[in-house]
Amino acid sequence: MWRRVASVSHLTFAHNSTVNKNACTFKCWEAFTTEIPRKEKTTYQTAKTPFITFVLGGPGSGKGTQCMKIVENFGFTHLSAGDLLRREIASNSADGIMILNTIKEGKIVPSELTIKLIQKEMESSDNYKFLIDGFPRSEDNRKAFEQIFGAEPDNVLFFDCPEDEMVKRVLNRNQGRVDDNIDTIKKRLKVFTALNLPVVNYYLEKGKLYKINGVGTVDEIYKQVHPVFSTFNFEKCCVD
Numbered sequence: 001m002w003r004r005v006a007s008v009s010h011l012t013f014a015h016n017s018t019v020n021k022n023a024c025t026f027k028c029w030e031a032f033t034t035e036i037p038r039k040e041k042t043t044y045q046t047a048k049t050p051f052i053t054f055v056l057g058g059p060g061s062g063k064g065t066q067c068m069k070i071v072e073n074f075g076f077t078h079l080s081a082g083d084l085l086r087r088e089i090a091s092n093s094a095d096g097i098m099i100l101n102t103i104k105e106g107k108i109v110p111s112e113l114t115i116k117l118i119q120k121e122m123e124s125s126d127n128y129k130f131l132i133d134g135f136p137r138s139e140d141n142r143k144a145f146e147q148i149f150g151a152e153p154d155n156v157l158f159f160d161c162p163e164d165e166m167v168k169r170v171l172n173r174n175q176g177r178v179d180d181n182i183d184t185i186k187k188r189l190k191v192f193t194a195l196n197l198p199v200v201n202y203y204l205e206k207g208k209l210y211k212i213n214g215v216g217t218v219d220e221i222y223k224q225v226h227p228v229f230s231t232f233n234f235e236k237c238c239v240d
């Protein structure tokens with residue numbers, strides 16, 4: 001039932017969310033009903049079960065903003081695929097120019113490259129709760145992740161936001177991004193509809209999708225997000 005993935009060696013992956021949830025519940029029980037000797041605590045911390053949430057939504061739908069609030073409240077590590085790719089451009093890596101051109105065109109960077117960056121961050125993290133923001137952006141992203149990690153996300157958030165609202169937000173974002181201009185936004189919206197919505201539908205059919213109304217104030221939207229995670233009792237059981 002459990003599989004250890006060699007490349008993410010400090011994390012133990014479960015095959016489905018039920019198993020993961022039960023593992024977490026068990027740890028809560030353990031932590032609050034027994035005096036745990038130091039040795040057992042160490043064992044628990046080295047055999048962590050990762051909890052993975054994919055965060056999906058169109059450009060400007062509020063993914064990054066809501067991720068910050070989830071991090072504050074539940075102690076997740078936030079991995080934004082776009083931020084990791086932009087960091088790769090800034091580091092003048094061999095792939096930097098290709099990534100820059102792809103982002104300028106609003107297209108999707110080859111899956112293996114994005115996954116390699118995500119994987120590196122997960123490997124170097126002591127945490128086991130990960131928000132993977134802006135990924136998977138295509139069925140190819142999704143399938144490649146499953147193949148490389150041998151795991152699926154525990155749950156998936158989808159911020160549903162009308163196009164005119166997303167365009168307005170992106171044009172006001174002021175982060176100096178090469179893709180936050182009207183020409184690239186139009187391309188990104190087309191890519192979102194053609195390539196990302198099939199991923200959203202895939203997780204909807206699997207019963208893993210939490211569709212969030214992305215219109216309203218940040219706090220109003222977060223009110224819908226909080227219950228998705230509070231059911232897992234992270235605040236109590238998952239203090240690192």
Ligand SMILES: Nc1ncnc2c1ncn2[C@@H]1O[C@H](COP(=O)(O)OP(=O)(O)O)[C@@H](O)[C@H]1O
Pocket residue numbers: 057058059060061062063064065066169170172173174214215216217218221
């Ligand atoms: N609920 C909201 N209402 C208005 N503006 C928002 C809201 N949520 C986020 N923003 C702003 O919209 C822009 C895009 O948000 P961001 O979180 O970066 O979205 P995404 O990561 O989905 O592209 C940012 O400038 C952010 O401050």
Ligand SMILES: Nc1ccn([C@@H]2O[C@H](COP(=O)(O)OP(=O)(O)O)[C@@H](O)[C@H]2O)c(=O)n1
Pocket residue numbers: 057058059060061063064080081082083085102103104106107108109110114133134135136137141179188
């Ligand atoms: N999985 C991903 C995520 C982002 N990207 C690229 O990075 C760009 C910016 O992604 P982002 O997630 O930072 O964008 P927002 O939705 O936050 O505006 C995308 O438009 C793609 O060009 C990608 O190729 N593959």
Ligand SMILES: [Mg+2]
Pocket residue numbers: 063064080082134
């Ligand atoms: Mg973002």
